[in-house]
Amino acid sequence: MNENILRRNIARERKNQSMTQEQLAEFSNLTINYLSKIERGVAKRVSADSLFKISHALNISMDSLFTDHITSTYKVYKGPYQRQLDNYFSTLGFDKTEKICKHLLMILELSSNN
Structure with a gap:
């Protein structure tokens, strides 16, 4: 190596x-x-x-x-915070993940209206 x-x-x-x-x-x-x-x-x-x-x-x-050629395993780049959220969501069940995503979207909508 x-x-x-x-x-x-x-x-x-x-x-x-x-x-x-x-x-x-x-x-x-x-x-x-x-x-x-x-x-x-x-x-x-x-x-x-x-x-x-x-x-x-x-x-x-x-x-x-x-090698000198980096090959991504994903087509879409995810930053460190997005990957951290992905890791967190992977530990939760579907229902909890959906509930959190719903609340995050509500927060984002509220912040974009200001």
């Missing part, structure tokens, strides 16, 4: 998405210390599971971490 390409691609894609290391750590369920070590190239070992979590959090294919 070429660690230079790996660390460069993770840092570059994170920055391209205006994501902090703290946000990537949260979205990938890894520690900020570990992510920092990966990006600096000082992590002793990087597991396939960690690479999967990072690629999923960045919405890129896992093999993109090792």
